[in-house]
Amino acid sequence: MEKFMNKKKIMLIFVLSMLLMFAACGAEKPNVKAVFNHQLIITGDVENELVLKTRNDDISMADLRIDDESYLSFNLTSLFTYYEFFEENYDVLFVSHDGMKNKVSDGFDLINLYISDTGWNVYAPYFPPTIALKNLKSVVLIKKNPDLSHGINIISPTENRLSLTPGKMHLMNLELFNYFDGTSTKNNNSMDAYKVKEVIHMSRLLPIGTSIVIMTRDGKYYPMESIGYLELQGNRLNYLNPNKRLVIFDIVGIIEQPPVKSIMDAYHDALHIIKTNKKVMVIYIDGFSFRQYEHAIKNNHLPFMGKLETPEKALAVYKPVTNSGMAAMLTGQPPHMNGISDRNNRNPLVDTIFDHLSGLGKSSMLIEGNASILNLNTETVLNPDVNNNGYTDDEVYNSAKQNMSDIDYLMVHFHGLDDWGHSYGDLTLETMSKLVEIDSYVDSLVALWDGIVIITSDHGMHSSDLGGDHGVFRYEDMIVPYFITEGGMHK
Template structure:
């Protein structure tokens, strides 16, 4: 009986420790992002209005003097609707609403001003076009690589190779985290259609570029780190830190060099290190920039091996937060990333 009491006591202690740990982790995650409950208006360069909730109905042009011919309205379910600037903003207990041509769009989290709308979803359609043309294609995902980081890296000579192939800025998806951005890249659909809204989702409602490649009798491979992020039509090739340098991108890079010489029609490479360093040090910290330079070298070497076009983009961006970086908000820093395309 005494032994049984001891076992129960130890179990309770372990359970309490676990709960404390979970609570601390949740608090850390909550504090590692911005608390936004309004709408942010941004263009490719900056946030024009941040976390705004109108007290009364207001026309968009009264709020933002600088406006493009077109805007895109981003909602909490991940949809993106392109409209003109002739809209009205209002709010209620549920959030910000927009009236456009007598239609009400609810739960608005962001308004993006642009001339031409480019998206990370374009990667799916560009890859599909290459496969339809009987070309093989490599798609590279640079996790957490923001448009602002790219601009800073280019200005300071950290990214000399891929900057030659920059095409345009690209809009990520809401919520700008890896699962949602990754799903948008490989399906060509926003979260309201593909069903992947945040880190808690793994299953997609629509087929990906891997399914399309298989339907065309093409060979495809997905190179990932040590965790399977999404349930795709092909199983990813996972990697471990075999040389114990606290980095897995180097192992992924070695595999990418190897399979680039094989008979694959679609190679998808997911590098994680920029995101890791951005979180740890900040998006424009020296450690992050030096790693971006290293990745630039990886891509240059892969380009010399791979006999086909390369599409390169990111799943989301990142904003500076305290001593490091974070993402997950509908703001310019998190929502805009660079898009590259290197033709053969």
């Protein structure tokens, strides 16, 4: 009887086990779905990135029928309409989340991007099937023939060496770098955080240890040695130095072996000289590049300045335009510190040399053209074009002669070379004739001044299709002459 009961228990346990097993097999499996990203970034050689999620007011959307299904989509040409780009000037790179990339150079009107459960996808039935990437991460616009105004430039004091654009860098073989982002601790448990960055080592661009200055689009100024990485971040390039935990965002250029002098030294040198009880006159020739100086010397267009000791090369600040250059000369500080980074700013955030001279009980004056460039704490003499000859250099010259007595610091601002350079080109005979004229004014003013004279500029100029221009991180715009000479010695 006992054996029978044991067998019965064993059979019952077996039956229950089988029932549980069948129940488990018959249960519904979890509904696991792949997770796709419905955000699409338009990046590359664009000023501002565009982020598309679903419907976007900036891009014209339409329904697209594929295999009897309807999807929200837009034609690739809509991006060129949005950015006001010419299609023939660009390549387009499609990048998916799985790392696949496809590049096309034309036929943009035959390509549509549509959104589905798998994210953003490419639909282009007239192209090879492999173009139809799924779950896109980004669309990169790549300028085919960029000029130096589109790139991040590496220059020297004598040449433009290399230009990189974010779009072109998306096609380069970049390294993946685990950038240490910090350590967090909670309840005695620690965690190290890293960010994966796409980088190129500086050794691929410059010899390691080379003296450089890195500048950013907002006017920051970093002297250092070439070590570390350049990081591609969408439509911008950053500088990374992991050893120093240094990140410099949105760089605009790098100059290797920069000049010892900077246009900011016009402030420091003048203040130092005045503290020795000597007078200083700064002759400020707007838009006078070192390249123009060399061309003028070679072609005998500088009768007076050509007889002075060869000037030092001086580095301008970014952006190389009048407001930011003048502010750097008057404050001794770069744009991100003095607050004047472009033509839209007029009020320095720090004291200028005029403020310091006032505190020292020294007199100062600015001889300007027909309008003030900055709002400054000094007597400013404006000089309209009285004789209607189209420029104010002759009026500025005469005004400087009349007002130079009993002044400790005098700045004289000639605008004509910059004006002529814009109109005719930086190295043309017309512009050189204007430089000859200004050179004669400089000769006379130096002879009349009983103190030290600094002759320099705010920025340079480069040749353009319409004449001359500036405002770009290139050596023609960034390198200017810097003279220091004795006044009254050349009568």
